[in-house]
Amino acid sequence: MKQNKITIVFTIGIIVLILSVIVSITYGAKAVGLSDIIDGIFGRNTDSFNANVVAARIPRTIFGLIAGASLSIAGVLMQSITRNPIADPSILGVNTGASLFIVIGIAFFNIQSKIAYMGIAFVGALITALFVYNLASLGNGGATPIKLAISGAAVSNALTSLISIFVMPDSSVMTTFRFWQIGSIGGTTNTDILLLLPFTIAAIVISLMLSNNLDTMLLSEETAKALGLNIGLTRGIAAICGVILCSTTTALAGPISFIGLMIPHLIRAIVGSNHKILILSSGIYGGAILIISDVLGRILGRPGELESGIMTALIGAPVFIYLIRKAKLQSL
C-alpha cells in the first residue's frame, strides 16, 4: 500500500521532471520544435539558429534542476535538524546571509570568480544559520516554529539593510550586485554547472548516507540517544550539507525563496518521514518545480522575463501562511 504510493510518487515525479525539461527547452521568447531540440542536444546542425537557441537553454535548464533539487533537499535537512516544519533556507535567513557575504566580497574584496562567490556564500550562510538558531533557542521552549520564523525574519531584515548599506553608496558594487541578484537561473553557463556539481553531489550523497540517522533523530531526543545515535554529529553534518546546498545555489542564482519550504512539506505529507525517500523525491520535485517556475516566468513576463525566484515566492507564500497557522495551532 505505502510502497505503491511511493512508486507512484517517484514515477509521476520523473515524468513531470522530463516534461518540464522539454518544456523549458522548447518555450521562451522563441519557441523551437522537437527536431531542433534533438539537434541541439546531439550537436547536429550546429549552424541552425534554432539549434543555438536550444544549446543556450540547456545550461539554464540543467542549472534549474540542480538549484531546485538543492534548495528542496536543504529544506528537508533544515526541517529535520530543527524539528520544525517551517524551516527553510530563505525563512531562516540563510540565503540572505549568503547574499550579504557576497555583497561584502564584491564591495571590499573585489571577488569575481564563481568559486569565490560560492565559498564566501557558504561562510555567510553557515554563520547566519548558527546565529538564527541560537537566537530562536533563547528563552523558554527552545527553537519553536514561531520563534524560528521570527528570528529568521528579523535577522533577514537586518541583513537586507546591511546589504543596502554596502550596495547603495557605490555604483560599481550596485551594478555587480544587481547583475548577480537578477541573474536568476538564466545567467548560468556550462562551466558554472561543472563547478557546482561536485559540491551538490557530495552534499546529496552524504545526506542520503545520513538518512537512517535522520530518521532516528525525529524520535524524541531521549529515544534517539537510547538507540545509540550521536545526535550532535548527525545534526552537524546534516547542517553543513544543507548550508552547502543552499549557499552554492544562492551564490550562482541569487536568492530563490520558498522552494525549500514548499516541496519537502508536500512530499512529507505524501510519502511520510523516511529520509531516503524524502530526500530523493524532494530533489526530483524541487528540480521540476523550479524549472516550471522559470518557464512560467518566461511566459508571463514576455517579452522579457520574471525571475524564477519571484515565481517561487508567488506560489510559495500561501503555503507558508498555511503552515505557520497550522504550526501555531499545534503549539497552543
Add this chain to the structure above:
Amino acid sequence: MKDNILIANDIVAGYGDNTIIDGINLKIPPHKISVILGSNGSGKSTMLKTFCRLLTPQSGSIVLNDKSLQEMKNKDIAKSIGLLPQNSVAPEGITVAELVTRGRFPYRKFMCSLTAEDYTAVKEAMEAMKICDLADRSIDELSGGQRQRVFIALALAQQTDILFLDEPTTFLDIAYQIEILDLLKELNRKKKTTIVMVLHDINLSSKYADYIFAMKNGKLIKEGSPSDIITSQTIEEIYGLKSVVITDPVSCSPMIIPISSHDDLTNVS
C-alpha cells in the same frame, strides 16, 4: 543466557551545577522487575537517565558487566540497555510498523537495508506488545494505551536484556495501566528481561515489583522486596505521609491506605 549486571558506583549526577543525585550505589537485580519509588524531585528520573547514559554522571560510574558505560560505544550500549522515556514523540503520519522498525537502529549497518533478523525482531516486539493488528495504522489514530504499547515495542525491537521505563503508566486510565504492566510482567517472565521502572503508584509497584528501590533527596534510603519496603514506617520516611498497610486480598502483596487529615483514626489499631 548470560546475566547482564548493571551497577551504579557512587553516582553523583544532576543538571549543570545543580546536583540532584548525591552518591548512590546500587546493583540492578538481573531478570527481575525493579521499581524506583520516591517523592517528586527525589531524583528517580535523573537516576534512570544516568543509567541509560542520557546524562553523564558528575562523578562515579555506571558499570555494565565490569565495563564502564563511558568507555563503551553508543550503539553497543543500545544493544544492552533500552529505554522508554517519559515523553515519546513520533513523526506525523508514521505507521506502527515503521515506528517499531526504528528500534533496530543500533543493529543497522551503514547504508544497508533491513535484514531478516531486523524483521524477526520487529515482529517479536509487536507480538509481545500485542499490536500486530495495528501494524499498518498511523500512530496518530491510536489511543493512549495503544501508543504506549507501540513505543514499548520500539524499545523491545532493540532486543536489549535490560529495559528502563520512565513512568510508563502516567496519563493512562487504570485498565490501560494494568494492561501495560501485565505485558511487561509477561515479557519479564518469558524472556527474563531485566525491567527497571519509575512508578508513582505505590500499590501497583507493590503488585508488580520483585524489588523496590526507595529514594529521597537524591539518596537511596532503602531497598528490598515489596514486603520489606511497603511498610507504614518507610512510606512515611519517603513521602512524609501517614498510612496504614494492609494485605491485597487478591495478590497478597502489601497495599497502602493513605491517611488524610480528615480521617477519623479511632478505629485504626
